[in-house]
Amino acid sequence: MHLIEDTSHPVQAFGVVSAHRQLAGGLFELRVTVPEIASLSRPGQFVHITCGDANFLRRPISICDAADGVLRLVFQQKGEGTAWLAARTEGDPLDLLGPLGRGFDLSALGPRPVFVGGGIGVPPLLLAMKQAKVQGASPAAILGFRDRDAVILESDFRALGETLVATDDGSYGTHGFVTALLEARAGSFTSVCACGPRGMLRAVAGIAETHGLPCQVSMEERMGCGIGACLVCACALKGADGGTRYGHVCKDGPVFDAKEVEW
Ligand SMILES: Cc1cc2nc3c(=O)[nH]c(=O)nc-3n(C[C@H](O)[C@H](O)[C@H](O)COP(=O)(O)OP(=O)(O)OC[C@H]3O[C@@H](n4cnc5c(N)ncnc54)[C@H](O)[C@@H]3O)c2cc1C
Ligand code: FES
Known part of the structure; x- marks a missing residue:
């Protein structure tokens, strides 16, 4: 089996949170309007997200869906970074790098x-x-x-x-x-x-x-x-x-x- 080549060129872009909801205890979904990244995204890739000024390192979150310029991200609140992410609301900006990695062939x-x-x-x-x-x-x-x-x-x-x-x-x-x-x-x-x-x-x-x-x-x-x-x-x-x-x-x-x- 030959896994797909990583031919995409990740971009750094500011998206806007267009929807936020809690799916279950500690589990959240964000929809982020960011056409620059959504249009390049393939199954199994992820985005690297800046989670506030206090968190130096970006956090990796998989791309759950990508359509019409919108990324769907589903994540579990674990530590400081994902707590910051869970606190985002509609209209908030999000600094994203992606799409990253090799996805499913x-x-x-x-x-x-x-x-x-x-x-x-x-x-x-x-x-x-x-x-x-x-x-x-x-x-x-x-x-x-x-x-x-x-x-x-x-x-x-x-x-x-x-x-x-x-x-x-x-x-x-x-x-x-x-x-x-x-x-x-x-x-x-x-x-x-x-x-x-x-x-x-x-x-x-x-x-x-x-x-x-x-x-x-x-x-x-x-x-x-x-x-x-x-x-x-x-x-x-x-x-x-x-x-x-x-x-x-x-x-x-x-x-x-x-x-x-x-x-
Ligand atoms: C390729 C990839 C895709 C992922 N996709 C998802 C997803 O779709 N949904 C989801 O809920 N989680 C996903 N994760 C796990 C998610 O990245 C971690 O739960 C998150 O980084 C934890 O950050 P924190 O600040 O909340 O927790 P903390 O424990 O405070 O994090 C401290 C540091 O450790 C790193 N870290 C901690 N746990 C992990 C972990 N499991 N994987 C990678 N880095 C970690 C953080 O990035 C941060 O730098 C993914 C991880 C990887 C590697
Ligand atoms: S996270 Fe730095 S080499 Fe993979």
Whole structure:
């Protein structure tokens, strides 16, 4: 599988928050009008956002959707940066750098790709599934959440294709992990794209390999510069000689062929 070349040229632009809403406890959605970046955005890429004067480093947030000059960003409030972001309201300016990174390669998904997401890893799969459908595929989604209150974007995914939901505690959908749902139905899919916690990605990659399915995973590491200059986001990859090499999640990823990752 050849992942897409990073041919886009990120731009720094000021967007304007056009909508803000709380999706669930601690989970927020911002719509940001920023045509310069939205028009270049591809599934799996991210933007790097300045989160107030007190936060020196930009924060990486995945592009959940991009249409008509507007970026849709869905994020979890964690520390100071995302708290600042959650406090934005309509009309506020936002300093963005993007789109950044290599996203999903949608050229070899086959007719029945499945998009497997866990928790806050779910948002970037929406644009990927949307584009897969535009390309003529019949995509499916398997989404996992902690519990009923943490479920996000379900209706958006259902509008694009078959969508299965699992919760860890069984309070909504199937009781258990996305991996059980994937394992049970792996034979009906032609490829896998996944985003979520590392343990989930490793398990998904193992299932895909067992069933001979191409698998792309979106990795997450702490970031500094976001453009390949500081090495903060290094992740271990398999070298051609059988050893380990290091890649930048911000520039070589965040999406990698699962077979490339040193789990
Ligand atoms: C490519 C990529 C895409 C992401 N997309 C999303 C998304 O769509 N929605 C979402 O909720 N979160 C996403 N994250 C995680 C998000 O960037 C962190 O939760 C956020 O940076 C935390 O910042 P903070 O100031 O609130 O927290 P703090 O813990 O105060 O952050 C301190 C520092 O650590 C960095 N940091 C902390 N946690 C992470 C992390 N998990 N990943 C990267 N840097 C981190 C921050 O950028 C900051 O520099 C993504 C991360 C990456 C790498
Ligand atoms: S964040 Fe600086 S190299 Fe990736």
